[in-house]
Amino acid sequence: MKVPLLIIGGGLSGLAAAIRFARFAPGVLILEKHSRIGGLNSYYYRNNRLFETGLHAITNYAEPGNKKAPLNRLLRQLKLSRDRLDFHQQLQSEILFQDCESLVFSNNFEQIRDEIVGKFPHSTDGFAKLVTFLEDYNPFKTTIFCSARQFLHNLLPDQLLIDMLLCPLMYYGSSIEDDMDLSQFAIMFRAIFQEGMFRPGGTIKDFLDLLLNHYHSLGGNLRTGVEVKEILHKNQIVHGVVLSSGEVIECDNLLSTAGLAETQTLLQEPQPDQKTARLAFVESIFQLPGKRRHILPPDRTILFYNSGRKFHYKSPSDLVDFRSGVICLPFNFEGLQTQEYIEVRSTHLANYAGWKNLETDRERYMVQKIETAGRSKDVLEKIIGKFGSDIVYQDTFTPLTIERFTAKKEGAIYGSPQKIKDGNIGYTNLFLAGTDQGFMGIIGSMLSGVSMVNQHILSRF
Numbered sequence: 001m002k003v004p005l006l007i008i009g010g011g012l013s014g015l016a017a018a019i020r021f022a023r024f025a026p027g028v029l030i031l032e033k034h035s036r037i038g039g040l041n042s043y044y045y046r047n048n049r050l051f052e053t054g055l056h057a058i059t060n061y062a063e064p065g066n067k068k069a070p071l072n073r074l075l076r077q078l079k080l081s082r083d084r085l086d087f088h089q090q091l092q093s094e095i096l097f098q099d100c101e102s103l104v105f106s107n108n109f110e111q112i113r114d115e116i117v118g119k120f121p122h123s124t125d126g127f128a129k130l131v132t133f134l135e136d137y138n139p140f141k142t143t144i145f146c147s148a149r150q151f152l153h154n155l156l157p158d159q160l161l162i163d164m165l166l167c168p169l170m171y172y173g174s175s176i177e178d179d180m181d182l183s184q185f186a187i188m189f190r191a192i193f194q195e196g197m198f199r200p201g202g203t204i205k206d207f208l209d210l211l212l213n214h215y216h217s218l219g220g221n222l223r224t225g226v227e228v229k230e231i232l233h234k235n236q237i238v239h240g241v242v243l244s245s246g247e248v249i250e251c252d253n254l255l256s257t258a259g260l261a262e263t264q265t266l267l268q269e270p271q272p273d274q275k276t277a278r279l280a281f282v283e284s285i286f287q288l289p290g291k292r293r294h295i296l297p298p299d300r301t302i303l304f305y306n307s308g309r310k311f312h313y314k315s316p317s318d319l320v321d322f323r324s325g326v327i328c329l330p331f332n333f334e335g336l337q338t339q340e341y342i343e344v345r346s347t348h349l350a351n352y353a354g355w356k357n358l359e360t361d362r363e364r365y366m367v368q369k370i371e372t373a374g375r376s377k378d379v380l381e382k383i384i385g386k387f388g389s390d391i392v393y394q395d396t397f398t399p400l401t402i403e404r405f406t407a408k409k410e411g412a413i414y415g416s417p418q419k420i421k422d423g424n425i426g427y428t429n430l431f432l433a434g435t436d437q438g439f440m441g442i443i444g445s446m447l448s449g450v451s452m453v454n455q456h457i458l459s460r461f
C-alpha cells in the first residue's frame with residue numbers, strides 16, 4: 001500500500017492538515033497511536049461523564065466580517081462554514097498578581113489598554129509603541145531568537161507590567177523558561193489580548209466529530225490505535241513508515257505532528273544534547289454540581305495568578321510550583337446554559353523528572369497526585385472563594401499522563417524549546433507540523449497543519 005500523504009498524529013494539526021489535503025487530492029491517511037483523535041485536546045469518560053483533557057478556551061476569536069483574522073482564514077482553508085460552530089465568547093479574564101496589581105481583559109482590546117493607562121501611567125506611551133510595532137511585525141519569518149522580555153524592557157518602564165503581560169502569554173504558549181521569542185510573543189499577544197478567547201458550544205468531542213465527519217466526507221482516511229515505530233528513509237528521502245505491529249506503509253510524502261525530538265527518534269537520527277528544560281505542567285479538574293455555580297465568581301472566565309511581583313516561569317525544583325497558575329471556569333462564557341455539573345480547572349508548572357521518579361511506585365505517585373489536587377484547591381480557594389466541600393469528582397493529569405497519552409517527550413505540552421518555522425528538517429518529502437513548527441494552541445496548531453500542506457505538499461500534486 002502506498003499513499004500520497006501520510007500524517008503521523010490525529011491531533012488538531014494533523015486533522016487540519018489532512019482536511020486541507022483531502023480537499024484537493026485523494027488518498028491521505030492519518031495514523032494515530034491512540035484509540036481517540038484530538039491529541040492534547042481530547043476527552044475521556046469517568047462515571048459516565050465526558051471530561052475534556054485540555055480545553056480552557058480557544059484563542060484568536062474573530063467576528064465573521066474580519067476576513068484576514070486567523071480563525072476565519074482557517075475556516076476558509078478547511079471549507080468549514082462558521083454556522084457549523086456555535087461561538088461563545090469569554091466574559092472577562094484577569095491577570096492577578098496577588099497583593100500587587102490586577103489587569104482585567106476581554107475580547108475588547110480597549111479594556112486592557114484602559115487598564116494599563118489607569119494603573120501603569122508611566123508605561124502608556126511604551127504600550128502604544130508596542131501595539132504599533134506589532135501591527136507591522138511579521139512573526140512568521142524565520143529569524144534568530146530575540147528575547148521578548150528584553151524587547152519589553154526597552155519599551156516599558158514598569159517591570160511589574162512586563163511580568164503581568166508575559167504571564168498569560170507564557171502559560172498559553174511558551175516552550176522556554178522565563179522568556180519567549182519575540183515572534184511567539186507577537187503571535188500570542190494578538191491571539192489572547194487583541195483577538196481574545198471563546199469556546200464552541202458542546203464539548204471538544206463535538207468539535208472533533210465535526211472535523212472528522214468533514215474529513216471523511218472529503219474521502220480522507222484515518223487509522224487509530226496504530227503507532228509509528230520507525231520512519232524509513234534513504235538519501236534524505238522518506239519512503240514509508242513501520243508500525244509497531246511490523247506493518248509497513250509506503251508514502252510519497254510524510255507530515256509529522258509528533259514533535260521535533262520525537263520525529264528524530266523515529267528517523268533513528270542522533271539526538272542533539274538538550275541544553276534547556278522542556279516545560280511540563282499539572283492540570284487538575286474539580287467537578288461541582290451546577291446548582292452551586294453561584295459560589296464561584298460570576299464574571300471571570302480565566303484567571304492567570306501569580307503571588308508577588310516577579311513571575312517565575314521555569315521548571316520547579318519541587319514537583320509542582322503553586323506560586324503561579326491558571327484557573328479556568330469553563331462555564332463562564334457568554335450564552336452557555338448551566339449544566340448538571342460544572343468544573344473548575346487549574347494548571348501549574350511541574351517538574352517532569354520528579355514525577356518520573358515516582359513512576360515505579362504507584363502508591364506514592366497516587367498519593368502525590370491527590371496531594372497536588374488538594375494544594376491546588378487550597379491556592380484556588382484563596383482567589384475564587386471556597387468550593388472544596390462541593391467537589392463531587394476530581395482528577396489530576398501529571399506530566400506522565402500527558403507523555404503517555406500524547407507521546408510528547410517529558411510531557412512538554414509546548415514541545416521543544418527549538419522551533420522549526422518552515423517545517424523543514426532536512427528531508428525532501430518529510431515536514432513537521434504542529435507544536436514544534438512553532439504555532440501553539442488549537443487555532444495555532446491547526447493553522448500550522450494547513451500552512452505546511454500549502455507550502456510543501458499541495459504544489460507537488
Ligand SMILES: Cc1cc2nc3c(=O)[nH]c(=O)nc-3n(C[C@H](O)[C@H](O)[C@H](O)COP(=O)(O)OP(=O)(O)OC[C@H]3O[C@@H](n4cnc5c(N)ncnc54)[C@H](O)[C@@H]3O)c2cc1C
Pocket residue numbers: 008009010011012013014031032033034037038039040041053054055056057058059226227228229257258262283402405406407408413433434435436440441442443445
Ligand atoms: C492540559 C492542557 C490544556 C490546554 N488548554 C488549551 C486551551 O485552552 N486552548 C488552546 O488553544 N490550547 C490548549 N492546549 C494546547 C493544545 O491542546 C495544543 O496546542 C494542540 O492541541 C496541539 O496540537 P498538535 O496536533 O500540534 O499536537 P498533539 O495534540 O500532541 O497531537 C499529536 C498527535 O500525534 C500522536 N502521535 C505521536 N507520536 C505518534 C506515533 N509515533 N504514532 C502515531 N501517533 C503518534 C499523538 O498521540 C497525538 O494525538 C492545552 C493542552 C493541554 C495538555
